[in-house]
Amino acid sequence: MAKIIVITSGKGGVGKTTTTAALGAGLAMRGKKTVVIDFDVGLRNLDMIMGCERRVVFDFINVIQGDARLNQALIKDRRLENLSILPTSQTRDKDALTHQGVEKVLEELRNDFDYVICDSPAGIERGAHLAMYYADEAVVVTNPEVSSVRDSDRVLGLLSSKTRRAEKGEDAVKAHLLLTRYDPARVAKGDMMKVEDVLEILSIPLLGIIPESPTVLKASNLGSPVVFDEQSNAGRAYGDSVSRLMGEQIEMRALGPDRRGLFQRLRWRTA
């Protein structure tokens, strides 16, 4: 039985899709059968970040509407045999998602995989609601910035009231905080909220701290989940987060941005 995990945030542009790709690929690298699903109907992007955009034939909506079988829509990743992608439709809108349809697809996937990772659209409308509704756990992606933290708080409220677990009175959806675009240098200068500040405000357990890093953009340029770049700090930070998601205890480290060697760092200090 798979664990269903939603990657959500409320606010757009904080790194949900990057995180979905990285955590999905990271779990598959550790031998877990994993599928990542794009819930952002009409604004399909997970396929690009995963690097399989030219292999999309059928999508999530086709399966929901009975126009294709789930096996026809699932794309097997060429790098990791444990990893599959279920892309969404680029032409339909969010009304094409139905509770019944989503539930049926998720139940089918639950039997075949260890992890089902749902990439939520931004906002708190239908797509976001359905992405979180069936979740067992949630990764709340947050930037250390006021509007992102506020939206995350709102999403945490929804996770504790508008999900199947909440409605059925089962154990609450387990929410983790993933702090992204973190810049220790700006934190040191007092220009950015500290990890501790965000944790104190949102009071949920911390899954990881992903540094602001040029590697992330490079990874999306290439369609290669950033976790594959094990030399980069962003890749390593995602790797640590994957381990924690699997229940391992790993010391938290706030890594700096990539591509700043010792020499550059010295120059930075004295500038």
Place this chain on the structure above:
Amino acid sequence: MSLFGFLRRPKTASSAETAKERLQILLAHERQDRSGPEYLPLLQKDILAAVKKYVQVANDKVQIKLQRGAEVSTLEIDIELAAPPPVGLAPLPRHRSLLPRAT
């Protein structure tokens, strides 16, 4: 700033500290608003309209809190009225004017 100005610079809150404080205040309110049932804001609007028929109150001076307990739940309505009129004009007891007059 003079060369050693940083030694004397008064300590001001960093922008990150300000961000944290603003969020803490805002979220305390927002969490309270969504902790109650969905009809609470509507109820607040209706009560405000009813009170305004008789006395002047500012929109933000009506607070409604619903507290659910195991045995009893309470609905707390807190209406802050403006300062009483100056002495000399016969002051009505506060709140009393809202009650129907006995005939």
